[in-house]
Amino acid sequence: MNTLQTSIIQNYRAIYPDHTLKEISNLTGIQLTRVFRILNGSEMKLSEYSAFIKITSKPKKRISALFDECLQKLSEIKLKEISREIESLLKMQSTITKSCGSEYVQYNTIG
Secondary structure (H helix, E strand, C coil), X not given: CCHHHHHHHHHHHHHCXXXXXXXXXXXXXXXXXXXXXXXXXXXXXXXXXXXXXXXXXXXXXXXXXXXXXXXXXXXXXXXXXXXXXXXXXXHHHHHHHHHHCHHHHHHHCCC
């Protein structure tokens, strides 16, 4: 398995840590037996890379849409509260990264 494929699978598992093979198959549209082979080291086809990348980009698109909606609908006071909360989370993330290393953070802080 190449490093890009490994990275894509690790990213998927970080976002969806409890998904079964069947859930992965349903979400990606890849046949169940093929998902099994991919997770056990078989090289992905381009369409399979695309399916995994599409699924893992959804949370980022959703948060971006939420930010846009917040900017349009919320008061300055609420936006400042959100900004402080985000800054706090980023500071905490930075502290964890420094003390535990980036591998721990990558696998254990994604919601």
